[in-house]
Amino acid sequence: MKPNLQVTIAGVSLKNPVMNASGTFSRENADFVDINRMGAVVVKGVAPEPWPGNPPPRLAETYGGMLNAVGLQNPGVESFIRDELPLYKQFDTKLIVNIVGRTADEYAAVAERLRDVPVDLLELNISCPNVKAGGMAFGTDARQTECVVAEVKRRAAQPLIVKLSPNVTDITEIARAAVAGGADALSLINTLLGMRIDIEKRRPLLANTFGGLSGPAVKPVALRMVYQVKRAVTVPIIGMGGIMTGDDAVEFIMAGADAVAVGTAGFANPHVFMEVVEGIERFMLTHGIRDLQEITGAAHETVIP
Amino acid sequence: MKKVVDGVVRGNNPLTATVYDLWLSVPGLFDGNGDPPNKAGQFVGVYVGKGEHLLPRPISLCETRPEEGLIRLVYQIAGQGTAHLAQATPGQVLRLIGPLGNGFRAVESDSHWLVGGGVGTPPLLEWAKTLRARPASAPCRIYAVLGFRGEPFLTQDFEPYCDGVYVATDDGRFGFHGNAVELLKQHLRPVTCAGETAATAALYACGPRVMLRALAAWAEPAEIPLQVSVEERMACGIGSCVGCAVHTRSDSGSIYKRACKDGPVFDSREVAL
Numbered sequence: 001m002k003p004n005l006q007v008t009i010a011g012v013s014l015k016n017p018v019m020n021a022s023g024t025f026s027r028e029n030a031d032f033v034d035i036n037r038m039g040a041v042v043v044k045g046v047a048p049e050p051w052p053g054n055p056p057p058r059l060a061e062t063y064g065g066m067l068n069a070v071g072l073q074n075p076g077v078e079s080f081i082r083d084e085l086p087l088y089k090q091f092d093t094k095l096i097v098n099i100v101g102r103t104a105d106e107y108a109a110v111a112e113r114l115r116d117v118p119v120d121l122l123e124l125n126i127s128c129p130n131v132k133a134g135g136m137a138f139g140t141d142a143r144q145t146e147c148v149v150a151e152v153k154r155r156a157a158q159p160l161i162v163k164l165s166p167n168v169t170d171i172t173e174i175a176r177a178a179v180a181g182g183a184d185a186l187s188l189i190n191t192l193l194g195m196r197i198d199i200e201k202r203r204p205l206l207a208n209t210f211g212g213l214s215g216p217a218v219k220p221v222a223l224r225m226v227y228q229v230k231r232a233v234t235v236p237i238i239g240m241g242g243i244m245t246g247d248d249a250v251e252f253i254m255a256g257a258d259a260v261a262v263g264t265a266g267f268a269n270p271h272v273f274m275e276v277v278e279g280i281e282r283f284m285l286t287h288g289i290r291d292l293q294e295i296t297g298a299a300h301e302t303v304i305p
Numbered sequence: 306m307k308k309v310v311d312g313v314v315r316g317n318n319p320l321t322a323t324v325y326d327l328w329l330s331v332p333g334l335f336d337g338n339g340d341p342p343n344k345a346g347q348f349v350g351v352y353v354g355k356g357e358h359l360l361p362r363p364i365s366l367c368e369t370r371p372e373e374g375l376i377r378l379v380y381q382i383a384g385q386g387t388a389h390l391a392q393a394t395p396g397q398v399l400r401l402i403g404p405l406g407n408g409f410r411a412v413e414s415d416s417h418w419l420v421g422g423g424v425g426t427p428p429l430l431e432w433a434k435t436l437r438a439r440p441a442s443a444p445c446r447i448y449a450v451l452g453f454r455g456e457p458f459l460t461q462d463f464e465p466y467c468d469g470v471y472v473a474t475d476d477g478r479f480g481f482h483g484n485a486v487e488l489l490k491q492h493l494r495p496v497t498c499a500g501e502t503a504a505t506a507a508l509y510a511c512g513p514r515v516m517l518r519a520l521a522a523w524a525e526p527a528e529i530p531l532q533v534s535v536e537e538r539m540a541c542g543i544g545s546c547v548g549c550a551v552h553t554r555s556d557s558g559s560i561y562k563r564a565c566k567d568g569p570v571f572d573s574r575e576v577a578l
Binding site for chain 2: 023026028031052053054055056058060061063064066073215216264267268269270271
């Protein structure tokens with residue numbers, strides 16, 4: 001009997017729990033992935049107006065991962081609605097728009113602009129560590145997190161996922177603050193702040209000095225945070241951080257994630273998105289699991305309180 | 306169309322201490338009609354390892370042999386990934402993604418000058434072949450001007466397709482003692498009684514930024530059309546992650562374009578080198 005991979009995030013039904021991580025995927029990936037078979041597509045961060053991003057070099061490889069300091073280059077919400085949205089709507093999958101801003105009002109302005117636009121969910125990116133002008137501050141401070149979430153919720157129509165930064169002392173504090181502000185779901189983790197040094201030039205390799213670490217190297221941290229947040233909130237959780245296979249995704253689901261996102265793995269293997277879906281399905285088949293809810297958060301049941 | 310394909314190593318031999326010549330059988334890249342799978346100037350992403358090296362290494366296509374389903378990649382050991390690649394042996398399978406990027410565009414002119422610096426030279430070989438293969442209604446003279454810091458490589462491979470191959474070495478061990486730009490200026494003057502004039506020339510260059518900058522500084526005021534192939538660190542290679550930003554000059558101020566998708570070939574006036 002075919003396992004049921006359907007999941008619901010904040011009232012929105014996804015055909016399976018696998019989506020891409022924001023910033024790693026675009027329509028260009030359609031050459032390698034049947035986007036119709038993804039649970040959702042997540043658009044990279046959209047700002048109120050075009051953001052140029054950081055100067056190059058923006059990328060560096062690390063052992064089992066990579067650093068990026070792209071700096072949220074994006075053409076702005078008007079360009080997204082006019083030029084990109086129609087192309088995404090061709091696909092039979094849910095559409096999640098990641099929104100960025102330098103102030104609470106900027107985030108809310110993007111959300112408001114998307115009110116009557118056919119987008120299924122918003123993802124509030126308060127956690128990207130690459131923006132100098134205050135973006136980092138929101139996601140590392142509980143009160144600012146609650147405020148910005150509340151402001152966006154006041155002006156948004158679609159349900160709101162809040163994407164958390166791991167660069168904090170206590171992720172559960174930020175998670176609770178986001179929920180207090182009205183978050184309908186949480187996604188975590190964003191990238192970990194890191195750097196590399198060019199030993200010939202004797203200076204940082206990235207033009208921005210620091211960048212965000214992603215890929216398999218961060219998986220243990222991401223899993224730990226999903227596990228902790230699961231014990232702290234009751235809203236749905238989208239887990240991500242170094243997922244390369246269906247088995248990795250199952251780890252996140254057992255840690256408490258209702259859905260998962262795949263990012264860096266797509267650079268190493270453009271076909272990975274379907275492989276993760278099929279891997280989850282295979283795990284369910286071989287273990288007689290009919291429904292993902294049977295294993296969501298399963299790792300917690302064995303913990304002695 | 307871009308694909309992920311597996312190729313079988315047919316040869317992976319050093320041309321110099323740090324430059325290797327990799328031939329791959331990749332029938333999956335060819336359409337079976339005898340056409341090259343790529344435009345000259347395009348590249349492939351080579352997946353060199355699993356955990357330690359996640360990102361594909363972008364390497365320009367040096368040559369293709371459609372009738373045999375072969376591609377040739379000439380690359381330099383620049384870091385851990387390419388060092389790993391240098392150990393690949395015949396029979397080994399390598400996964401690739403490609404063809405990626407845009408290619409050179411032929412500018413109508415009497416003479417085409419292909420200017421290569423070091424490991425920027427390989428993609429110009431495919432371009433020389435392409436230009437030479439153009440129908441007789443577009444007659445043109447093709448010259449290669451190739452500069453190397455030390456030991457030259459690949460230069461003889463240009464000879465069947467070019468009316469002249471000129472080689473420069475920084476240390477003077479072979480050919481002209483100097484760099485490719487200085488050598489080019491010896492052959493291509495603004496006004497000349499005999500030989501080529503800059504007024505009827507088109508330039509296509511690939512090599513270190515400092516070479517491209519020097520070339521642009523000379524060619525642009527003289528209004529010689531110049532296309533440059535630039536290099537930038539990449540992750541996805543297909544235009545999604547916006548990591549490989551190239552600073553461009555545009556009417557509305559500078560913006561960033563993607564080396565992997567909008568490039569790697571740009572009109573020199575488009576980019577801030």
